[in-house]
Amino acid sequence: MSALISSSLLRSYVYGLQHRKTWTLCSTSLLQWCRSLHVDTRPHIPSLTSSYVHGTSSIPLLPLTVSQCLDSTVERWPDREAVVFLQDGIRKNFAQFQQDVDKVAAGLLALGMSRGDRLGVWGPNTYEWILFQFASAKAGIILVSLNPAYQAKEVHFTLKQVQCKAVVCPTRFKTQHFCDMLREICPEIDTSPVGMIKSSRLPDLRMVIVTDSRQPGMLHVEDVIQAGESRHHKELMDLQNKLSFDDAINIQFTSGTTGSPKGATLSHHNIVNNAYFAGLRVGYGWRLLYGTTENSPLTFLGFPKDNEELKLNTVGCIMNHTEAKVVDPNTGEIVPLGTPGELLIRGSCVMHGYWDDPEKTSQAICEARWYRTGDTASLNSLGYCRIEGRMKDMIIRGGENIYPAEIEQFLYTHPKVQEVQVVGVKDERLGEQVCACIRLKEGQTSSTEEIRAFCKGQVRAGDKLNCQKLNMLKIRAQLYSLGTDICFFLPLDFSLQDPTLCVLCRQLPSDSLWKGTILLLLHRHT
Numbered sequence: 001m002s003a004l005i006s007s008s009l010l011r012s013y014v015y016g017l018q019h020r021k022t023w024t025l026c027s028t029s030l031l032q033w034c035r036s037l038h039v040d041t042r043p044h045i046p047s048l049t050s051s052y053v054h055g056t057s058s059i060p061l062l063p064l065t066v067s068q069c070l071d072s073t074v075e076r077w078p079d080r081e082a083v084v085f086l087q088d089g090i091r092k093n094f095a096q097f098q099q100d101v102d103k104v105a106a107g108l109l110a111l112g113m114s115r116g117d118r119l120g121v122w123g124p125n126t127y128e129w130i131l132f133q134f135a136s137a138k139a140g141i142i143l144v145s146l147n148p149a150y151q152a153k154e155v156h157f158t159l160k161q162v163q164c165k166a167v168v169c170p171t172r173f174k175t176q177h178f179c180d181m182l183r184e185i186c187p188e189i190d191t192s193p194v195g196m197i198k199s200s201r202l203p204d205l206r207m208v209i210v211t212d213s214r215q216p217g218m219l220h221v222e223d224v225i226q227a228g229e230s231r232h233h234k235e236l237m238d239l240q241n242k243l244s245f246d247d248a249i250n251i252q253f254t255s256g257t258t259g260s261p262k263g264a265t266l267s268h269h270n271i272v273n274n275a276y277f278a279g280l281r282v283g284y285g286w287r288l289l290y291g292t293t294e295n296s297p298l299t300f301l302g303f304p305k306d307n308e309e310l311k312l313n314t315v316g317c318i319m320n321h322t323e324a325k326v327v328d329p330n331t332g333e334i335v336p337l338g339t340p341g342e343l344l345i346r347g348s349c350v351m352h353g354y355w356d357d358p359e360k361t362s363q364a365i366c367e368a369r370w371y372r373t374g375d376t377a378s379l380n381s382l383g384y385c386r387i388e389g390r391m392k393d394m395i396i397r398g399g400e401n402i403y404p405a406e407i408e409q410f411l412y413t414h415p416k417v418q419e420v421q422v423v424g425v426k427d428e429r430l431g432e433q434v435c436a437c438i439r440l441k442e443g444q445t446s447s448t449e450e451i452r453a454f455c456k457g458q459v460r461a462g463d464k465l466n467c468q469k470l471n472m473l474k475i476r477a478q479l480y481s482l483g484t485d486i487c488f489f490l491p492l493d494f495s496l497q498d499p500t501l502c503v504l505c506r507q508l509p510s511d512s513l514w515k516g517t518i519l520l521l522l523h524r525h526t
Contacts, residue, residue: 046381051326106228115140263355290315
């Protein structure tokens with residue numbers, strides 16, 4: 001892989017020399033508009049003047065499939081450990097792992113799976129999960145990641161949405177009985193020949209592959225490994241010349257916060273380069289980052305030598321070969337640095353689209369290939385991003401955009417506050433009002449007057465907090481000093497982060513609200 005990168009760099013360098021006169025002719029005024037940051041190393045000089053950034057890199061994108069990456073790694077380090085599962089006693093080096101991958105990939109072809117078919121993997125992290133991920137990629141099969149917490153209704157929706165031909169799962173894990181739920185969805189499993197399921201509810205499903213104990217009507221993972229013959233291995237090798245790094249490799253379902261779960265479709269190119277550049281920047285084990293399912297997933301990632309302020313207050317710097325901009329949600333115009341707005345992403349990381357859903361794809365990705373994250377964020381002059389919240393959580397009070405996270409962060413400084421969530425509620429005059437939902441620490445009592453007094457005119461702000469943000473926070477804090485409050489009492493074990501709370505508050509009739517802020521205090525019942 002290093003030889004490949006070196007040759008690509010050399011070609012890029014020669015190309016640059018050939019065209020250096022063209023760059024010399026570029027005017028200074030034109031170059032001032034090129035708001036790019038070279039992010040092979042940590043940026044030190046503030047250079048951005050607006051909330052747009054392009055992470056440039058001297059290292060080219062890799063035009064490789066997952067299988068080609070594995071082949072290259074095996075060629076260089078066949079004896080290095082690739083996968084370790086201590087709880088299962090599994091330890092494989094890269095050469096051993098590749099042998100297992102080839103057997104499973106050939107076995108899938110032997111069992112009737114073809115390039116472009118969808119194979120669902122449903123269950124916890126196990127060796128089989130990784131094995132089928134690489135094997136499906138080598139066979140040109142699209143792996144569908146199914147949330148292990150899905151119940152029967154949810155898994156039925158996702159399997160039908162992407163027309164899964166096969167499902168891989170364990171019999172059970174903790175309280176999840178995977179095989180029983182599949183039988184509930186497809187009772188024909190017990191009566192159909194193994195590998196030839198004919199289901200009325202899932203007409204595309206043909207086989208269920210179990211990773212642990214053998215089950216009636218279902219294949220076992222060993223059956224897949226043994227199914228591949230020499231002709232299937234030859235078919236697998238011939239297939240490698242036909243696969244493209246732009247082929248779909250993975251469908252990951254979103255959480256469904258904006259409706260039914262949507263299947264974000266990712267390619268070899270998406271996943272290989274996202275993993276590669278993340279590894280180049282920080283190695284492994286890094287935790288502070290930002291991404292979305294639709295972006296493969298990383299778009300921002302910190303550097304190991306970032307200072308404490310950046311580590312605590314941002315999700316990192318823009319990734320290589322990635323663009324980001326923060327826009328006003330009403331006008332679509334790029335906002336000034338440090339100003340919250342909607343975060344948009346463009347680059348090699350952006351998904352192909354939502355599987356078989358052009359309408360939702362067009363809503364998420366505009367014509368210029370900008371992906372609308374739905375997150376509110378702000379950028380600093382070094383290209384680091386701060387996540388403020390979700391667009392759907394933004395409160396519009398009398399035309400002013402209010403970001404709940406800013407108020408929540410301030411309220412958490414109150415010594416009696418254990419948990420808080422700020423949501424919007426209907427108001428006939430202003431459109432929405434601010435509702436602070438607060439859980440007190442055990443043994444503490446408080447009142448609406450105390451919370452008002454704490455908020456009024458008081459803002460926790462450091463020397464580096466700009467005046468614009470300070471004023472915004474002051475205005476929002478003063479919302480708590482208006483009008484009369486309505487208090488609700490909920491069970492003590494009810495999480496304030498539960499989405500149900502937002503839905504409940506937003507559905508309150510506006511005529512039940514008094515002017516000003518609504519404060520919800522949860523006291524311990526005796």
